[in-house]
Amino acid sequence: MSTQYKVVDNIAVIEIANPPVNGLGHAVRLGIVEGVDRACADAAVEAIVLTGAGKAFSGGADMREFNSPKGGREPGLNTVLSVIENSPKPVVAAVHSVAMGGGLELAMSCHYRIAAAKARIALSEVTMGLLPGAGGTQRLPRLIGLEAATHMIVHGGSIASEKLADSGLFDRMAEGDVVDAAIAMAKEVAARPGPHPRVRDMQVKHGNPEGFIAITRAAVEARAGHLPAPQRCLDAIEASFSLPFDDALALERRCFLELMNGPVSKSLRHAFFAERAAAKLADVPDAVLERTVERVAVVGAGLMGTGIAMNFLGAGIPVVLVDVSDAAIEKGRATIRASYEAGVQKGKLQQATLETRMSLLRTSTGIGDVRDCDLVIEAVYEDMALKLSTFCALDEIAKPGAILATNTSTLDVDRIAAETRRPRDVVGLHFFSPAHVMKLLEIVRGEKTAPDVLQTALAVARRIGKVAVVSGVCDGFIGNRMIAKYARRAGELLEQGALPEQVDRAVEAFGMAMGPFRMGDLAGNDIGWAIRKRRYAEDPAHPRFEIGDRLCETGHFGQKTGAGWYDYEAGQRKARPSPRTRAMLEAFWKEKGVTPRRFSDAEIVERLVYALVNEGAAILEEGIAARASDIDAVYLHGYGFPTWRGGPMFYADTVGLFNVRRSMRAMAQGDPSWKPAAIVERLADEGAAFNA
Numbered sequence: 001m002s003t004q005y006k007v008v009d010n011i012a013v014i015e016i017a018n019p020p021v022n023g024l025g026h027a028v029r030l031g032i033v034e035g036v037d038r039a040c041a042d043a044a045v046e047a048i049v050l051t052g053a054g055k056a057f058s059g060g061a062d063m064r065e066f067n068s069p070k071g072g073r074e075p076g077l078n079t080v081l082s083v084i085e086n087s088p089k090p091v092v093a094a095v096h097s098v099a100m101g102g103g104l105e106l107a108m109s110c111h112y113r114i115a116a117a118k119a120r121i122a123l124s125e126v127t128m129g130l131l132p133g134a135g136g137t138q139r140l141p142r143l144i145g146l147e148a149a150t151h152m153i154v155h156g157g158s159i160a161s162e163k164l165a166d167s168g169l170f171d172r173m174a175e176g177d178v179v180d181a182a183i184a185m186a187k188e189v190a191a192r193p194g195p196h197p198r199v200r201d202m203q204v205k206h207g208n209p210e211g212f213i214a215i216t217r218a219a220v221e222a223r224a225g226h227l228p229a230p231q232r233c234l235d236a237i238e239a240s241f242s243l244p245f246d247d248a249l250a251l252e253r254r255c256f257l258e259l260m261n262g263p264v265s266k267s268l269r270h271a272f273f274a275e276r277a278a279a280k281l282a283d284v285p286d287a288v289l290e291r292t293v294e295r296v297a298v299v300g301a302g303l304m305g306t307g308i309a310m311n312f313l314g315a316g317i318p319v320v321l322v323d324v325s326d327a328a329i330e331k332g333r334a335t336i337r338a339s340y341e342a343g344v345q346k347g348k349l350q351q352a353t354l355e356t357r358m359s360l361l362r363t364s365t366g367i368g369d370v371r372d373c374d375l376v377i378e379a380v381y382e383d384m385a386l387k388l389s390t391f392c393a394l395d396e397i398a399k400p401g402a403i404l405a406t407n408t409s410t411l412d413v414d415r416i417a418a419e420t421r422r423p424r425d426v427v428g429l430h431f432f433s434p435a436h437v438m439k440l441l442e443i444v445r446g447e448k449t450a451p452d453v454l455q456t457a458l459a460v461a462r463r464i465g466k467v468a469v470v471s472g473v474c475d476g477f478i479g480n481r482m483i484a485k486y487a488r489r490a491g492e493l494l495e496q497g498a499l500p501e502q503v504d505r506a507v508e509a510f511g512m513a514m515g516p517f518r519m520g521d522l523a524g525n526d527i528g529w530a531i532r533k534r535r536y537a538e539d540p541a542h543p544r545f546e547i548g549d550r551l552c553e554t555g556h557f558g559q560k561t562g563a564g565w566y567d568y569e570a571g572q573r574k575a576r577p578s579p580r581t582r583a584m585l586e587a588f589w590k591e592k593g594v595t596p597r598r599f600s601d602a603e604i605v606e607r608l609v610y611a612l613v614n615e616g617a618a619i620l621e622e623g624i625a626a627r628a629s630d631i632d633a634v635y636l637h638g639y640g641f642p643t644w645r646g647g648p649m650f651y652a653d654t655v656g657l658f659n660v661r662r663s664m665r666a667m668a669q670g671d672p673s674w675k676p677a678a679i680v681e682r683l684a685d686e687g688a689a690f691n692a
């Protein structure tokens with residue numbers, strides 16, 4: 001049952017009932033049309049109220065139906081709107097809560113609208129690389145004015161209904177129950193002589209609409225970069241005053257279909273679904289209950305420990321932060337306070353909220369104080385012996401059923417778990433730096449990690465607003481294992497004649513938030529150097545990154561030392577190409593007998609992105625990641641991969657795995673390490689994709 005129909009006091013009430021957000025799938029669309037027809041055929045019915053059950057009026061189109069036969073099946077949304085608009089009996093929309101996208105378009109096709117305060121109102125299609133495709137670009141400017149409507153459509157953000165109370169969007173704001181108020185209003189308007197007002201018959205009022213659109217276009221051009229949707233939104237909005245309504249609707253539809261079938265919207269929609277899919281584990285059913293987490297301990301009050309603690313404080317969860325000395329915990333406490341104070345200064349945080357959060361923080365130099373915590377997260381130095389002794393102590397102290405998590409970036413979670421008598425309670429919670437800012441959380445599933453521990457980790461991630469992706473145990477997990485290959489290929493480009501700024505420029509033009517060398521300078525080149533030195537010691541055959549090692553041997557760690565691959569002016573973050581780095585590279589090329597060659601941007605991007613793709617494929621093959629879209633989610637939320645390209649695996653699908661394999665095979669002729677992963681071979685043979 002996707003819609004409900006009842007008659008109250010001679011008013012037909014059509015209620016959309018399609019949890020969770022009353023998406024406008026085919027059954028809902030059909031139910032609305034049938035409801036309107038039934039009401040019109042019933043002589044006793046005077047008017048119609050349209051509303052939504054549960055938490056939303058309607059959250060809009062059902063994206064799962066896009067590009068499916070159901071999506072295109074009549075009645076389409078435009079048909080539904082036209083049936084409502086042309087109904088001889090007046091239709092009143094009762095908006096008690098969320099009316100977004102198609103949901104708002106639906107409300108705007110009604111003759112009258114009444115809203116409760118605090119209902120969220122938006123045309124948010126642009127965030128999915130689309131535009132409102134069912135008259136939203138035509139009706140909203142007629143109702144709330146060209147400028148306000150353009151702002152809402154081009155930015156896609158939501159507005160509280162009461163802020164629109166005096167616009168033409170809502171005829172009334174309801175005081176009590178919206179549906180009761182709508183029924184009363186319906187009785188009142190039914191008594192008026194028709195025809196009832198149709199938004200399409202109104203005019204867009206503005207002194208200089210062409211001028212306004214031209215200025216907005218220039219602003220959007222400067223900001224939207226690779227994204228086509230904002231300009232298409234403006235094309236359609238422009239039609240709201242330059243074309244007759246039906247011609248404008250047709251133009252809006254053409255623009256919508258063009259965007260929907262284009263690569264950017266496909267990528268953005270993939271990113272949206274990838275994030276949601278990652279929160280589900282095929283072998284951990286919803287029925288597995290999560291453990292209660294009311295108190296959290298963080299062991300290690302350094303860079304990561306303080307950031308991790310802030311996630312919980314921000315969610316109202318008490319934290320005990322443990323380190324070895326008074327100095328360390330005081331420094332940790334001061335770091336957290338300073339970060340909140342900066343928030344207060346920028347107007348992002350209230351002083352009272354700062355005090356509440358700080359009151360939830362307890363610091364201690366005694367590990368015994370983790371005793372009553374439900375979740376303990378270890379963030380001590382990256383050193384196996386230290387991690388083992390810490391877990392041994394936690395095993396002695398933590399209460400039964402407590403979850404013992406490690407924030408290790410590279411160490412073997414199974415080995416850490418084996419140090420305890422409760423390996424089922426051990427899990428990796430790999431936060432990214434800065435831990436209170438970065439959205440990604442890799443949940444590292446040990447061989448013995450219990451299903452309810454994973455379920456709890458996923459729930460905790462939701463509570464603290466992280467995008468969680470589950471990874472199996474391997475060196476670097478999903479994200480860092482792939483980035484190591486990417487960084488290695490970037491280093492190789494330098495060895496063969498490229499300059500850091502050239503490599504960075506190429507991948508930044510591709511859309512990466514930051515190129516590998518600017519990134520290294522920001523994070524500190526010494527971090528990778530330390531990991532490399534460990535690997536060289538463990539495996540003498542491990543490929544050397546000589547140029548990177550030389551850079552660090554001279555103390556050029558990046559921004560924190562004032563110089564790295566680039567030079568920095570004191571206190572500035574702007575990277576300036578470094579004559580010193582160039583001289584170092586020239587000396588290297590000379591010493592190794594390398595004739596530096598030129599690289600096109602396309603070749604640089606191909607080598608770096610395909611390095612991610614091939615390692616991602618291996619990760620998939622080994623079952624370290626459950627789905628290709630999980631790998632995409634990691635890269636979109638933790639590594640600055642452009643959302644509008646959908647993630648490395650989705651990007652490879654867009655290029656076509658046949659083509660990706662062909663490039664890899666060509667590179668493998670000179671360098672066998674480019675051999676395509678078996679899964680790339682198989683999918684390319686089958687004409688299939690990573691993301692089916």
Ligand code: NAD
Nearest residue numbers: 300301302303304305323324379380381382408409431433
């Ligand atoms: P850090 O050096 O800033 O902090 C480590 C803290 O642990 C120090 O304050 C130290 O005093 C404390 N410590 C050492 N031994 C302890 C003990 N026995 N008991 C309690 N506290 C102890 O290090 P960090 O960068 O915060 O890294 C911590 C962990 O997080 C490492 O495993 C690291 O690999 C991982 N990690 C780091 C990053 C990053 O970008 N820095 C990102 C993800 C994960």
